[in-house]
Amino acid sequence: MLFHVRMNVNLPHDLPAAETADILAREKAYSQELQKSGKWRHIWRIAGQYANYSVFDVPDNTQLHEILSGLPLFKFMDIEVTPLLRHPSAIREDDT
Amino acid sequence: MLFHVRMNVNLPHDLPAAETADILAREKAYSQELQKSGKWRHIWRIAGQYANYSVFDVPDNTQLHEILSGLPLFKFMDIEVTPLLRHPSAIREDDT
Amino acid sequence: MLFHVRMNVNLPHDLPAAETADILAREKAYSQELQKSGKWRHIWRIAGQYANYSVFDVPDNTQLHEILSGLPLFKFMDIEVTPLLRHPSAIREDDT
Amino acid sequence: MLFHVRMNVNLPHDLPAAETADILAREKAYSQELQKSGKWRHIWRIAGQYANYSVFDVPDNTQLHEILSGLPLFKFMDIEVTPLLRHPSAIREDDT
Amino acid sequence: MLFHVRMNVNLPHDLPAAETADILAREKAYSQELQKSGKWRHIWRIAGQYANYSVFDVPDNTQLHEILSGLPLFKFMDIEVTPLLRHPSAIREDDT
Amino acid sequence: MLFHVRMNVNLPHDLPAAETADILAREKAYSQELQKSGKWRHIWRIAGQYANYSVFDVPDNTQLHEILSGLPLFKFMDIEVTPLLRHPSAIREDDT
Amino acid sequence: MLFHVRMNVNLPHDLPAAETADILAREKAYSQELQKSGKWRHIWRIAGQYANYSVFDVPDNTQLHEILSGLPLFKFMDIEVTPLLRHPSAIREDDT
Amino acid sequence: MLFHVRMNVNLPHDLPAAETADILAREKAYSQELQKSGKWRHIWRIAGQYANYSVFDVPDNTQLHEILSGLPLFKFMDIEVTPLLRHPSAIREDDT
Amino acid sequence: MLFHVRMNVNLPHDLPAAETADILAREKAYSQELQKSGKWRHIWRIAGQYANYSVFDVPDNTQLHEILSGLPLFKFMDIEVTPLLRHPSAIREDDT
Amino acid sequence: MLFHVRMNVNLPHDLPAAETADILAREKAYSQELQKSGKWRHIWRIAGQYANYSVFDVPDNTQLHEILSGLPLFKFMDIEVTPLLRHPSAIREDDT
Numbered sequence: 032m033l034f035h036v037r038m039n040v041n042l043p044h045d046l047p048a049a050e051t052a053d054i055l056a057r058e059k060a061y062s063q064e065l066q067k068s069g070k071w072r073h074i075w076r077i078a079g080q081y082a083n084y085s086v087f088d089v090p091d092n093t094q095l096h097e098i099l100s101g102l103p104l105f106k107f108m109d110i111e112v113t114p115l116l117r118h119p120s121a122i123r124e125d126d127t
Numbered sequence: 128m129l130f131h132v133r134m135n136v137n138l139p140h141d142l143p144a145a146e147t148a149d150i151l152a153r154e155k156a157y158s159q160e161l162q163k164s165g166k167w168r169h170i171w172r173i174a175g176q177y178a179n180y181s182v183f184d185v186p187d188n189t190q191l192h193e194i195l196s197g198l199p200l201f202k203f204m205d206i207e208v209t210p211l212l213r214h215p216s217a218i219r220e221d222d223t
Numbered sequence: 224m225l226f227h228v229r230m231n232v233n234l235p236h237d238l239p240a241a242e243t244a245d246i247l248a249r250e251k252a253y254s255q256e257l258q259k260s261g262k263w264r265h266i267w268r269i270a271g272q273y274a275n276y277s278v279f280d281v282p283d284n285t286q287l288h289e290i291l292s293g294l295p296l297f298k299f300m301d302i303e304v305t306p307l308l309r310h311p312s313a314i315r316e317d318d319t
Numbered sequence: 320m321l322f323h324v325r326m327n328v329n330l331p332h333d334l335p336a337a338e339t340a341d342i343l344a345r346e347k348a349y350s351q352e353l354q355k356s357g358k359w360r361h362i363w364r365i366a367g368q369y370a371n372y373s374v375f376d377v378p379d380n381t382q383l384h385e386i387l388s389g390l391p392l393f394k395f396m397d398i399e400v401t402p403l404l405r406h407p408s409a410i411r412e413d414d415t
Numbered sequence: 416m417l418f419h420v421r422m423n424v425n426l427p428h429d430l431p432a433a434e435t436a437d438i439l440a441r442e443k444a445y446s447q448e449l450q451k452s453g454k455w456r457h458i459w460r461i462a463g464q465y466a467n468y469s470v471f472d473v474p475d476n477t478q479l480h481e482i483l484s485g486l487p488l489f490k491f492m493d494i495e496v497t498p499l500l501r502h503p504s505a506i507r508e509d510d511t
Numbered sequence: 512m513l514f515h516v517r518m519n520v521n522l523p524h525d526l527p528a529a530e531t532a533d534i535l536a537r538e539k540a541y542s543q544e545l546q547k548s549g550k551w552r553h554i555w556r557i558a559g560q561y562a563n564y565s566v567f568d569v570p571d572n573t574q575l576h577e578i579l580s581g582l583p584l585f586k587f588m589d590i591e592v593t594p595l596l597r598h599p600s601a602i603r604e605d606d607t
Numbered sequence: 608m609l610f611h612v613r614m615n616v617n618l619p620h621d622l623p624a625a626e627t628a629d630i631l632a633r634e635k636a637y638s639q640e641l642q643k644s645g646k647w648r649h650i651w652r653i654a655g656q657y658a659n660y661s662v663f664d665v666p667d668n669t670q671l672h673e674i675l676s677g678l679p680l681f682k683f684m685d686i687e688v689t690p691l692l693r694h695p696s697a698i699r700e701d702d703t
Numbered sequence: 704m705l706f707h708v709r710m711n712v713n714l715p716h717d718l719p720a721a722e723t724a725d726i727l728a729r730e731k732a733y734s735q736e737l738q739k740s741g742k743w744r745h746i747w748r749i750a751g752q753y754a755n756y757s758v759f760d761v762p763d764n765t766q767l768h769e770i771l772s773g774l775p776l777f778k779f780m781d782i783e784v785t786p787l788l789r790h791p792s793a794i795r796e797d798d799t
Numbered sequence: 800m801l802f803h804v805r806m807n808v809n810l811p812h813d814l815p816a817a818e819t820a821d822i823l824a825r826e827k828a829y830s831q832e833l834q835k836s837g838k839w840r841h842i843w844r845i846a847g848q849y850a851n852y853s854v855f856d857v858p859d860n861t862q863l864h865e866i867l868s869g870l871p872l873f874k875f876m877d878i879e880v881t882p883l884l885r886h887p888s889a890i891r892e893d894d895t
Numbered sequence: 896m897l898f899h900v901r902m903n904v905n906l907p908h909d910l911p912a913a914e915t916a917d918i919l920a921r922e923k924a925y926s927q928e929l930q931k932s933g934k935w936r937h938i939w940r941i942a943g944q945y946a947n948y949s950v951f952d953v954p955d956n957t958q959l960h961e962i963l964s965g966l967p968l969f970k971f972m973d974i975e976v977t978p979l980l981r982h983p984s985a986i987r988e989d990d991t
Contacts, residue, residue: 032283033171034306035180036367043332044907044970062216073169074217075129075182078210078956079900079963079976084131086171091224092306092366099367106332112367114226114284114306115171118179120158126169128955130978132847139812140235140298174284175228175291175304187896188846188978195847202812208847210898210956210978225363227372236427236490254408265361265414267321267374267403270476271420271483271496275406276323278363306366312350313362320475322498324559331524379416380498380558387559394524400559402418402476402498417555419564428619428682446600457553457606459513459566459595462668463612463675463688467598468515470555499555502563504542510553512667514690516751523716571608572690572750579751586716592751594610594668594690609747611756620811620874638792649745649798651705651758651787654860655804655867655880659790660707662747691747694755696734702745704859706882708943715908763800764882764942771943778908784943786802786860786882801939803948830984841937841990843897843950843979851982852899854939883939886947888926894937 032088033072033115033127034095038108039082057103065098086115128184129168129211129223130191134204135178153199161194168221182211225264225280225307225319226287230300232273249295257290278307321360321376321403321415322383326396328369345391353386374403416472417456417499417511418479422492423466441487449482470499513552513568513595513607514575518588520561537583545578552605566595608664609648609691609703610671614684615658633679641674662691704760705744705787705799706767710780711754729775737770758787800856801840801883801895802863806876807850825871833866840893854883896952897936897979897991898959902972903946921967929962950979 042051065071073086089095099110117127138147161167169182185191195206213223234243257263265278281287291302309319330339353359361374377383387398405415426435449455457470473479483494501511522531545551553566569575579590597607618627641647649662665671675686693703714723737743745758761767771782789799810819833839841854857863867878885895906915929935937950953959963974981991 032285034284034366035171035173042970059216063218066216066218073182073219073222074214075131075211075222076214076960077131078212078898078960079974081964083214084209084211086169091308092226093308095306096308096364096366100369106330110367112306113180114174114287114304115180116174116283116285116288118170118172120155120162121170122159122162123169126171128957130846130956138298172288174226174288175302177292187980188898189980191978192844192846192980196849202810206847208978210959210976212955212957212960227363227365234490251408255410258408258410265374265411266406266409267323267414268406268480269323270402270404270418270480271494273484276401276403278361305372307363307372308366310362310364310371312347312354314351314354315361318361318363322476322558379500380418381500383498384500384556384558388561394522398559400498402479402496404475404477404480419555419557426682443600447602450600450602457566457603458598458601459515459606460598460672461515462594462596462610462672463686465676468593468595470553497564498558499564500558502554502556504539504546505554506543506546507553510555514668514750571692572610573608573692575690576692576748576750580753586714590751592690594671594688596667596669596672611747611749618874635792639794642792642794649758649795650790650793651707651798652790652864653707654786654788654802654864655878657868660785660787662745689756690750691756692750694746694748696731696738697746698735698738699745702747704861706860706942763884764802765800765884767882768884768940768942772945778906782943784882786863786880788859788861788864803939803941827984831986834984834986841950841987842982842985843899843990844982845899846978846980852977852979854937881948882942883948884942886938886940888923888930889938890927890930891937894939 323401419497899977
């Protein structure tokens with residue numbers, strides 16, 4: 032089941048550099064593991080912003096929330112979730 | 128080059144049924160032709176709304192606008208375009 | 224799987240009375256059938272507004288959209304969907 | 320009498336971990352006691368957010384405010400209250 | 416129990432004058448009857464707008480909605496309801 | 512002359528308890544003195560929020576501003592002022 | 608007593624030309640009479656918009672509302688009123 | 704050439720009193736000098752807010768910006784500029 | 800003197816085709832004449848929208864308004880004007 | 896390919912003066928180098944604000960993001976990007 036997610040990152044400007052680097056390294060590893068598993072189906076950077084549009088493919092809302100609330104950057108993010116479904120005009124198999 | 132597009136459809140409630148059916152048939156054909164060509168990379172229905180999130184892969188802004196302004200439903204739509212790029216954490220080849 | 228839905232109704236003020244009555248009768252029957260089936264878990268009127276907050280329990284986003292887009296009032300409604308899940312502090316069995 | 324409540328939690332990112340843990344433990348106990356009493360009728364987590372939708376069943380506005388302003392997290396929350404009533408199409412006994 | 420209500424009136428500019436006059440006469444009578452009963456506690460015009468702020472004193476949300484949805488102007492209004500309670504600094508007896 | 516005022520209070524979460532207590536005590540005394548004088552005509556708490564709706568009866572805008580800007584909580588408040596007048600349907604003498 | 612007023616005009620695009628001309632002529636005469644009386648203290652066009660910023664000098668809210676609701680264009684306008692007072696840094700006599 | 708300017712002041716609540724007093728004294732002197740020169744044509748306090756509406760009369764956008772960005776309070780302000788011109792109904796000579 | 804202008808066009812969907820064609824032809828001629836004169840310095844289409852961003856170079860606000868309010872599409876447009884000036888980092892001669 | 900960019904700068908009021916001066920010097924050098932290269936086509940200051948409107952001419956979204964996220968002020972900015980294209984009425988060669 033697909034969900035569209037927008038994530039905006041707001042890092043405090045005075046977060047110590049080492050702490051920032053650590054969080055970002057963990058965020059990247061966490062994201063890539065989920066991409067490999069197929070649950071984080073797409074991720075794109077939004078031009079000019081510290082933000083991304085993503086698509087998740089998970090069995091239910093509970094798992095989606097576990098994934099999102101487990102993000103190392105979660106407490107610095109604004110997140111909006113939109114449930115998606117196959118569009119009646121879609122022809123691509125993996126748009127479901 | 129990728130663009131994220133949100134399309135909201137606002138059909139006047141008193142549009143004659145035949146006119147509506149004709150527009151929707153042309154809209155579907157138009158969309159599917161562009162999906163086949165690879166330019167309309169993804170399309171998903173937003174749950175509960177007459178709206179979709181799409182991703183386009185086009186060589187430039189001009190072609191994106193030609194495609195969007197050529198939509199049979201264009202004059203009944205609100206459209207928002209967001210330029211995308213590959214996310215530094217992306218692992219999937221076609222997220223570029 | 225639970226979804227929170229807000230529905231705002233905007234009937235054109237000059238819709239013929241007979242057409243209005245017919246739509247509302249069909250809307251009520253449609254809603255009650257879904258409530259009986261357990262898919263439309265809750266519905267409450269919002270004080271002072273032609274609007275409701277509802278909770279749906281459906282297997283996936285696709286079925287949610289089929290239900291919502293099938294509402295006789297759908298073309299006169301603004302609908303917002305929010306995916307829900309069990310709260311870690313919840314104690315009531317059916318809040319899942 | 321029913322009220323729909325949305326609670327958004329905004330914890331300062333630098334709140335000491337012990338203070339956070341203490342507040343959250345008290346919040347959970349406070350919420351569960353009210354759920355047991357029947358006054359906090361429903362609580363659901365909103366997917367992807369540190370937020371919940373709840374339904375309260377209290378005799379009047381005054382008691383609702385006492386409950387909400389007594390939340391251990393109250394000073395870190397944005398709260399919106401909407402008065403509800405039985406929907407004319409409702410069939411479930413406890414949607415009143 | 417007190418509720419703060421804002422009512423904005425949006426009459427279609429081409430509503431026939433006789434229909435407008437009839438609605439407004441019924442609105443005034445309806446409002447004054449409720450004021451006499453003590454349920455419509457206060458009503459003030461907002462300077463420069465076709466709108467009012469009101470305070471209602473009713474036993475519950477259900478009765479509030481019956482009153483508001485029964486307004487002859489209801490279908491031409493945007494209405495916002497806010498539940499009130501006695502302020503801890505209030506000294507006036509009838510601010511409860 | 513009547514004015515509708517909404518006051519939202521935003522106390523910094525780390526304001527020392529003694530300073531907070533002092534401000535609140537002065538705020539309460541200030542408010543009650545103005546209520547006694549008849550200038551602060553009404554005050555109601557908004558359910559679930561650290562906010563109030565008030566009605567002031569003052570001879571002019573200047574005195575209204577002197578009162579509001581003299582509030583001990585003024586620098587922690589967002590304030591919105593709306594000028595009111597007698598509604599043509601009002602029957603209560605003191606709604607002027 | 609001074610009030611800042613913003614008026615936005617929204618004429619229906621299909622209003623008959625004669626009706627439009629008549630309303631505009633009456634609007635101009637009405638405005639100029641009030642300017643001459645000193646009650647409509649200032650009026651400026653906002654560049655690029657069918658809108659104006661004005662300053663009124665009237666004895667109270669009631670008279671302000673009578674003036675505004677009597678505007679021939681009133682039913683086609685969105686109006687926002689802000690009460691003003693002398694600024695502590697003002698040096699110009701007529702800024703009161 | 705006239706410009707309408709809204710200035711909202713947001714002083715940090717913990718700014719040292721001496722620093723605040725110094726800034727405000729310089730702000731007042733700066734404003735009065737410009738009022739005397741005729742460039743800061745009007746200034747009014749907005750009731751209930753730490754904000755003002757002003758009208759500037761300057762030869763061009765560049766000089767307007769130099770004046771506004773030179774305000775001692777500039778870094779604590781939100782400023783909105785709207786270009787004005789003589790209204791076709793204006794009768795007052797200095798509304799140009 | 801430079802001004803940034805955003806124009807959004809909202810043509811009624813049932814405007815007769817001949818009337819639309821006539822307005823658009825006049826709009827194009829009007830725009831090109833002003834571009835040739837140097838007053839309409841830049842115009843760009845916004846991708847996916849019936850809208851443009853433009854830059855005007857005019858001696859004052861009055862002339863800017865005359866140009867904008869004279870647009871054949873004026874009554875179908877929402878227009879926002881922002882005064883510009885040379886940026887302190889600009890190196891290009893004609894960015895003034 | 897052209898992009899319209901709005902940049903709003905929000906410097907923390909207590910940023911050390913030396914750090915501010917260093918960032919601003921690097922920002923200016925960075926901007927001017929890109930202007931010389933032709934990629935930062937236009938930049939204008941917005942009157943009364945610490946903000947600018949710019950136009951970029953870059954081969955694709957990726958390069959646009961590299962430029963914007965490399966701005967020394969990036970972490971203190973809110974940035975909005977709008978893709979542009981040649982307007983059908985444009986006559987100026989470099990509006991493409």
